[in-house]
Amino acid sequence: MTVLSVEGVSKRICSRTLVQEISMTVKAGEVYGFLGPNGAGKTTTIRMIVGLIKPTAGRIRICGHDIQTGRRDALRSVGTIVENPETYSYMSGYRNLLHYARLAGIPRRKIKSRIEEVAEIAGLSDRLDDLVKRYSLGMRQRLGVAQAILAHPRLLVLDEPTNGLDPAGIREFRQLIRKLAANGMSIFISSHMLSEIQQMCDRVAVLHKGQMIAEKQVAELLDSEPRYRIRVSPPSLAQSILQTWGKEVKEVGREELLVTIDQKEVPAMVRLLVKDDVEIHGVEEDKNSLEETFLALTGEQRELSSSGGKGEQEHA
Numbered sequence: 001m002t003v004l005s006v007e008g009v010s011k012r013i014c015s016r017t018l019v020q021e022i023s024m025t026v027k028a029g030e031v032y033g034f035l036g037p038n039g040a041g042k043t044t045t046i047r048m049i050v051g052l053i054k055p056t057a058g059r060i061r062i063c064g065h066d067i068q069t070g071r072r073d074a075l076r077s078v079g080t081i082v083e084n085p086e087t088y089s090y091m092s093g094y095r096n097l098l099h100y101a102r103l104a105g106i107p108r109r110k111i112k113s114r115i116e117e118v119a120e121i122a123g124l125s126d127r128l129d130d131l132v133k134r135y136s137l138g139m140r141q142r143l144g145v146a147q148a149i150l151a152h153p154r155l156l157v158l159d160e161p162t163n164g165l166d167p168a169g170i171r172e173f174r175q176l177i178r179k180l181a182a183n184g185m186s187i188f189i190s191s192h193m194l195s196e197i198q199q200m201c202d203r204v205a206v207l208h209k210g211q212m213i214a215e216k217q218v219a220e221l222l223d224s225e226p227r228y229r230i231r232v233s234p235p236s237l238a239q240s241i242l243q244t245w246g247k248e249v250k251e252v253g254r255e256e257l258l259v260t261i262d263q264k265e266v267p268a269m270v271r272l273l274v275k276d277d278v279e280i281h282g283v284e285e286d287k288n289s290l291e292e293t294f295l296a297l298t299g300e301q302r303e304l305s306s307s308g309g310k311g312e313q314e315h316a
């Protein structure tokens with residue numbers, strides 16, 4: 001069942017195209033990653049999905065309801081945290097959830113049990129009575145999720161939720177997301193960090209300069225041709241042996257080659273090189289291959305490597 005459908009959506013402001021003809025669908029229980037460098041148009045897209053701004057063209061439907069013509073029904077199925085969750089730091093976690101439960105129109109007699117439920121899901125049960133200003137950033141983000149799911153949305157939309165979290169915070173957040181998806185909720189989550197998307201999502205769309213340049217299963221993205229970095233001498237001889245063997249080889253440094261081969265082929269590669277007196281000083285898996293796949297797609301080395309700050313880009 002399709003929970004979110006985005007069809008040919010564009011957003012122009014004055015003569016500037018921020019987002020151009022984006023199409024995607026998110027199914028029930030799917031964690032969908034929306035990946036792109038700073039300034040790619042992720043927040044703009046998300047703001048259209050949650051009805052904060054109108055698309056210039058195209059159509060967005062949530063659980064079959066058009067966000068323009070059936071706004072109330074569409075938004076009833078969405079929970080969201082766009083940018084930072086709005087929490088009142090001088091109030092307890094419980095009071096915050098109480099406030100939002102009332103706003104969400106949860107019947108009075110159900111409020112307490114629902115707050116306890118979402119707190120349990122978000123791993124905050126023990127800390128509900130503490131003031132939010134005593135919470136870690138990770139706990140605040142999870143409180144934001146607890147708040148967003150109060151009214152049982154089918155779709156949860158999160159804009160860069162792990163920004164600023166430490167590794168433990170990211171791990172806890174990831175577990176929370178997977179738990180929600182396992183219970184059938186769809187989650188649309190943006191990030192500029194590949195490693196997060198890779199670990200959290202089932203499918204990923206890659207956005208670049210307002211355009212969707214790829215949509216893949218994460219497994220497919222990861223499978224994209226394992227590569228090995230080998231340090232050899234002489235590299236020219238190694239290169240020609242490997243090319244004769246039919247492998248893609250690239251010189252990436254002094255006496256360093258990047259070879260596209262399957263893990264199973266590594267022993268054969270070593271044997272082949274040693275047989276022809278090539279000295280091997282090191283063989284290691286190229287851990288950056290996913291990042292490079294992404295960079296090859298976007299061609300934007302600079303922006304991905306800088307994790308902070310807003311990037312400005314030219315749009316055609």
Ligand SMILES: Nc1ncnc2c1ncn2[C@@H]1O[C@H](COP(=O)(O)OP(=O)(O)OP(=O)(O)O)[C@@H](O)[C@H]1O
Nearest residue numbers: 013018037038039040041042043044310311312313
């Ligand atoms: N109201 C606006 N008017 C003009 N340009 C805008 C407006 N809002 C955003 N932009 C520009 O549109 C582009 C996309 O911005 P957006 O915030 O959607 O990107 P993003 O992928 O979410 O990046 P970030 O992670 O940095 O927030 C940026 O170049 C931004 O400066």
